[in-house]
Amino acid sequence: MTLVTEVRRPARRAPSRGRERRGGDHGAWFLVLPALIPILVLSVGPLLYGILLAFTDAQSGRTEPTEWIGALNFRDLLRDTLFWESFRIGLVWAVGVTVPQFLLALGLALLLNERLRLRWLARALAIIPWAMPEVVVGIMWRLVYNPDAGVLNETLRDLGLGDGRDWLSGLGTALPAVIVVGVWAGMPQTTVALLAGLQNTPRELHEAAAIDGAGAWRRFWTVTWPALRPVALAITALNFIWNFNAFALVYVLTSGGPGGRTRLPMLFAYEEAFRYGQFGYAAAMGCVMVAVISILLAVFLVGRLKGGDDA
């Protein structure tokens, strides 16, 4: 593989290549090792260890030795209705955050791509959710949602829309309420990514389309969207994974309550591992989460990319 590419290189570069290449490869290992060792020891290693743990009865603070129990954890997990309920909530949350987040961010990115007056202010404000610790975002929205002293209920009262309610404790309102916070918190990154995609689409194409009499809607579908598609797909897939694996925001907002209505898979696994000490079982949950998410993403990406080829 390397040989082939080398032969195909332009002749201009050829003379020093042989020597430089070999020296470069030795140098490359030397340069890579400082990062590679921690990655292997503290990331890849634990990951494999974690997969192994899923097949054991490992528990924290237990004196008997850990035993290999095969697929027992996975069998229990299949029957664990609480886990699948949290899995379902995780999917609802991930889709519920990712989709509106994308649509809102796309709208904002399109606006910011125009020459509007308040553009700088929007860019400055977009920093806030991005730079804030998730814990603070959670605390902040608790203050907004506070049944008595919160701005949301006060605004609703002012508008004559009822007496307000305790959004985060209501069985029906808790999940929508945390989804709103998730959308708010992740919008800036998505906006910036889409804005970058937009700025890579050539302006001339737009102008040509406009001269040909294409309306804004048509221009968007024929010029903007095809160019934006790869960025949009990548950011959507990433957002979906990140959201599905979310923890801090919901931990601070509701701790998974009320009655488990906002108990995302990560919160469930965290409790299982570090409150009840079921390390093996929680590791098995992690494995199932990775597996299902990978399959979902593969289906999503393959489907989308194929669609792109046809178009």
Next chain:
Amino acid sequence: MRASTGARVGQYVALLAYLVFLAFPFLWLISTAFKPPQELGSLHPTWIPENPTLANFRQAFDEQPLLRAALNSLLAATGAAVIAVVIATPMAYVMARHRTRLARAATGWVVVSQAFPFVLVIIPLFLVLKNLRLINSVPGLVMVYVVWALPFALWMLVGYVRAVPAELEEAAAVDGAGRLRTLVSVTAPLLAPGIVATALFAFITAWNEFFFALVLLKTPEKQTLPVILTHFIGAEGVADLGPLAAAAFLATLPSLVVFAVIQRRITGGMLAGAVKS
């Protein structure tokens, strides 16, 4: 290409709606932080405190070891940022300049590592750090943060390296400069702003991190700011709103300041990484 007046008005209305949505929770946080208890207890809260006070800030420091926590956060975030960048920069250089199998594997890892739920990594890490007696210690947390910061540090740095034209390095080589000499005197100076931006970004991410800190740090004198903040929220979820808001506001300021300074570079770096790879 000129939008009609109607379209323009629509655009401004939409933009204004976005601005309100982005700004109002933060303004409310600030407003709450400066309100005296009786205003917080009132059933009709106002946007602007009628009798603004700093009492919440004093009470926040009295209730929780905020200074200690800020120091822990500072140590963890600085340590993680410096180490991550020092070890990531050479690797990013190799990934950007050599199309070897190693570079491809590293790029793959950067992408794949985004997909794993932390719980699958944290349980084994917890066991490993426990055996090394590094649970409940800031250095143990730094080790975790370094590895956790590496993917995006590599991602950003690869973008910055690619932005340095390889022709410059080749020209230096033609002039007789050795490989190391070229790296130090040609590449490094051009890369420096990107390295600083990456380090600052790693700093913010570590400063804001919660999950690992929650799992690994057990006692208040070792805990970082985000973990200490959750102590303001009582077991039953009843919180002292004033001090809670004050402490949350203070914990955000460093990230906001740093982020405001480097925001352009971050987005630029991520884009370079995303577009060119």
